[in-house]
Amino acid sequence: xxxxxxxxxxxxxxxxxxxxxxxxxxxxxxxxxxxxxxxxxxxxxxxxxxxxxxxxxxxxxxxxxxxxxxxxxxxxxxxxxxxxxxxxxxxxxxxxxxxxxxxxxxxxxxxxxxxxxxxxxxxxxxxxxxxxxxxxxxxxxxxxxxxxxxxxxxxxxxxxxxxxxxxxxxxxxxxxxxxxxxxxxxxxxxxxxxxxxxxxxxxxxxxxxxxxxxxxxxxxxxxxxxxxxxxxxxxxxxxxxxxx
Amino acid sequence: xxxxxxxxxxxxxxxxxxxxxxxxxxxxxxxxxxxxxxxxxxxxxxxxxxxxxxxxxxxxxxxxxxxxxxxxxxxxxxxxxxxxxxxxxxxxxxxxxxxxxxxxxxxxxxxxxxxxxxxxxxxxxxxxxxxxxxxxxxxxxxxxxxxxxxxxxxxxxxxxxxxx
Numbered sequence: 001x002x003x004x005x006x007x008x009x010x011x012x013x014x015x016x017x018x019x020x021x022x023x024x025x026x027x028x029x030x031x032x033x034x035x036x037x038x039x040x041x042x043x044x045x046x047x048x049x050x051x052x053x054x055x056x057x058x059x060x061x062x063x064x065x066x067x068x069x070x071x072x073x074x075x076x077x078x079x080x081x082x083x084x085x086x087x088x089x090x091x092x093x094x095x096x097x098x099x100x101x102x103x104x105x106x107x108x109x110x111x112x113x114x115x116x117x118x119x120x121x122x123x124x125x126x127x128x129x130x131x132x133x134x135x136x137x138x139x140x141x142x143x144x145x146x147x148x149x150x151x152x153x154x155x156x157x158x159x160x161x162x163x164x165x166x167x168x169x170x171x172x173x174x175x176x177x178x179x180x181x182x183x184x185x186x187x188x189x190x191x192x193x194x195x196x197x198x199x200x201x202x203x204x205x206x207x208x209x210x211x212x213x214x215x216x217x218x219x220x221x222x223x224x225x226x227x228x229x230x231x232x233x234x235x236x237x238x239x240x241x242x243x244x
Numbered sequence: 245x246x247x248x249x250x251x252x253x254x255x256x257x258x259x260x261x262x263x264x265x266x267x268x269x270x271x272x273x274x275x276x277x278x279x280x281x282x283x284x285x286x287x288x289x290x291x292x293x294x295x296x297x298x299x300x301x302x303x304x305x306x307x308x309x310x311x312x313x314x315x316x317x318x319x320x321x322x323x324x325x326x327x328x329x330x331x332x333x334x335x336x337x338x339x340x341x342x343x344x345x346x347x348x349x350x351x352x353x354x355x356x357x358x359x360x361x362x363x364x365x366x367x368x369x370x371x372x373x374x375x376x377x378x379x380x381x382x383x384x385x386x387x388x389x390x391x392x393x394x395x396x397x398x399x400x401x402x403x404x405x406x407x408x
Contacts, residue, residue, distance in 0.1 A: 043294040177391025
């Protein structure tokens with residue numbers, strides 16, 4: 001346990017140090033404007049899909065330790081706190097795209113994004129593919145101990161999740177994220193088992209436009225017309241999808 | 245050489261089918277000539293995977309532009325499940341050139357009560373020239389099955405009251 005604690009503290013220090021030294025940190029600290037130009041430089045050409053598919057999950061597991069990803073995202077991709085996302089069972093293409101977006105300054109808008117932007121400067125494309133395959137090799141997470149969700153609140157989002165809202169041009173969540181919340185190709189992320197806090201944070205960042213690496217604003221446009229209450233309901237719905 | 249025997253009933257069906265073909269073909273020719281409905285003639289290739297990194301279909305470039313000659317060019321992307329930008333506005337009775345490309349799979353675009361109807365094939369740019377006649381708000385509907393959210397794939401076209 002104390003060993004784990006030391007690792008976590010060391011991990012945090014490395015991350016913070018990387019953050020302080022990063023020119024991105026200096027340039028972007030406190031500034032949360034949307035990036036100019038394209039939302040993301042990642043393009044899913046056949047070569048890119050193949051490159052990510054060939055990522056080495058064993059090497060990824062080593063990087064998860066060495067780069068201290070595990071201190072926030074967990075040893076097996078299950079985040080030990082509600083503030084950071086679990087990555088277990090996440091689609092490799094999505095994890096890869098996020099790392100690229102962070103590294104290239106396309107994903108900003110929050111303090112945690114700044115930390116990831118700084119950390120991602122340390123990894124190569126190959127590292128990203130390896131890490132992505134490492135997390136993808138696990139099944140979708142149960143909620144971490146201590147994080148609860150309210151199934152009754154979640155059930156209230158059933159209509160948006162399964163039927164959408166044509167009047168607001170909102171397609172059903174499950175048409176892209178699929179019925180069991182596991183995401184689909186190429187880079188539509190899995191949502192099942194994600195902590196409600198992180199889910200809400202993400203949707204609010206899309207809603208304000210602070211998070212803007214979704215190409216053609218496809219999530220921003222949806223989040224913008226959802227009410228805060230609906231977002232909370234969805235968070236509980238998806239948190240409960242893998243928890244039994 | 246003897247004639248092939250054709251049963252009288254069979255012969256009547258042959259005439260009936262021939263007649264139906266002539267009528268359908270006539271309808272097609274009529275609409276092609278009189279209503280300017282035709283398959284897209286513009287064959288232009290584009291890399292759909294890199295669409296957002298291409299010049300023309302980059303995110304900052306989408307939307308309605310007025311040309312020097314008074315006509316309009318609309319640049320749009322079809323992606324599961326919507327057309328982007330989600331809402332566009334053009335004047336009625338004015339030449340409009342729509343250029344649409346797919347970011348992922350096969351889509352279609354149809355605007356009811358107009359001749360705006362084209363497939364959007366990944367890897368190609370679909371170009372349609374039209375004039376919207378009736379002011380009002382219309383849906384742009386995807387009419388090629390593209391996935392689970394296909395029946396939710398529509399956006400809004402506002403046609404304003406003609407030339408100012």
